[in-house]
Amino acid sequence: MDRLMKIFSYFICAAGTLALMPGCEKDNGTDIPDKEESSITISVSLAPETRSDETPGDGAYINRCVMQAFTVAEDGTLAVFGEKVTVAVSDKTAAFNDIHLLGGQDYRLIFWADCTDDEAGLGDFIYNTSELPDVRIFSNRITVNDDRCDGFFGIYDIDRENGLPESINVTLKRPFGQLNLFATDYGEAEAIPHSTSLSFIDAGLPVGMNLHTGEIEYSTEIVTSLPSALPVATDDKGAYLGFCYIFAPDDTPYELPTFDMNFFDADGMVLIDPYRFQSGISIQANVKSNVTGALLTGNGI
Numbered sequence: 001m002d003r004l005m006k007i008f009s010y011f012i013c014a015a016g017t018l019a020l021m022p023g024c025e026k027d028n029g030t031d032i033p034d035k036e037e038s039s040i041t042i043s044v045s046l047a048p049e050t051r052s053d054e055t056p057g058d059g060a061y062i063n064r065c066v067m068q069a070f071t072v073a074e075d076g077t078l079a080v081f082g083e084k085v086t087v088a089v090s091d092k093t094a095a096f097n098d099i100h101l102l103g104g105q106d107y108r109l110i111f112w113a114d115c116t117d118d119e120a121g122l123g124d125f126i127y128n129t130s131e132l133p134d135v136r137i138f139s140n141r142i143t144v145n146d147d148r149c150d151g152f153f154g155i156y157d158i159d160r161e162n163g164l165p166e167s168i169n170v171t172l173k174r175p176f177g178q179l180n181l182f183a184t185d186y187g188e189a190e191a192i193p194h195s196t197s198l199s200f201i202d203a204g205l206p207v208g209m210n211l212h213t214g215e216i217e218y219s220t221e222i223v224t225s226l227p228s229a230l231p232v233a234t235d236d237k238g239a240y241l242g243f244c245y246i247f248a249p250d251d252t253p254y255e256l257p258t259f260d261m262n263f264f265d266a267d268g269m270v271l272i273d274p275y276r277f278q279s280g281i282s283i284q285a286n287v288k289s290n291v292t293g294a295l296l297t298g299n300g301i
Helices: none
Strands: 006-011 017-020 037-045 064-072 078-088 093-102 107-114 127-131 134-137 151-158 170-173 176-183 195-200 206-210 216-218 239-247 259-264 270-277 287-293
Touching: 064 093, 078 093, 107 127, 107 170, 195 239, 206 239
Parallel strands: 176 287
Antiparallel strands: 006 287, 017 170, 037 093, 064 078, 064 107, 107 151, 127 134, 134 206, 151 170, 176 239, 195 259, 206 216, 259 270
C-alpha cells in the first residue's frame, strides 16, 4: 500500500463498551440446594449517548437485548437451559425479570444487544441469533454506512460452588472492529459520490462469531454490500466516505481480504472506477481502523 494511504487503529473509548448495570451493588451467592429453582432479576442500564448518525459507534440504535442461559458440562460443553429471553432497551435501560435457574449447576449466561426494526416482537433484524451462542449476519451481506449494524455481547459465568447470585453486573463489548474510510482528495475530485458500497472480492470476510468460544466464521464466497448514502458525520481526517462493522478477534488483529470501494451517483449509477484496497488492512474487536487517502482520484495506491 502506497505511503499516501494512512491506516490508523485505536481503541474505541467510552462508546466502545456497553455496560449492564445491576439494580443492586452487591453480588452475593445464594445457598440454593441442588435442583431447587431460584428466580433472578437482571436490571440493565445503558449510559446515554449522542445521536448515532452524527457519531457512528455511540450505540444509540441499540434497542433490544437477548439473553440465553446454558449449563456447562465438566468438559466445558454448553447445553441450552430454558428459553432465549429478549427484552426491549428503552431510555438506555432494560430488565430481565424472573429468570429461573436451578441450584447445583454451572451456568454461562450469554448476552447480545443490537438493533431491531421489529419493536413489537423484538425479532432478529441485522443479525441471526436463532442458534446462540452463534451469531451471524443474514445472507452473507454486510451493510455500510448504517449504525444500526452495531452490536454488543457479554458473558456471565455462575459457579455452582458459589451458589446462585442475587444480582448480576455484566459489561458488554463489541465483537466488531469498525472500519472507517476517508478521502483526502474530496475537494479535488471531479465527481462526488452520493453513495458507496464495498465488494470483498476474495473469500475470508468474517461474517459471524461463536460468542462462547470467540471463534470467527469466515465467508467462503464474495461478499458485497448494497450502495448506501455517505455518512453524515464529519471528521478532520478527510471526507467520510464509508464505515462498517466487521466481526473480529479480540486478542490479535485480522487482515481483511482484498476489497473494492464502489462509488455511485444519486440515481444509483456507477460514478467513477472503484478504489481497490489490497489485503493488509487490519481490524480487531473494539478497535477503530481509520483508512485515509486519495480515494476519489485514484492516487492513494
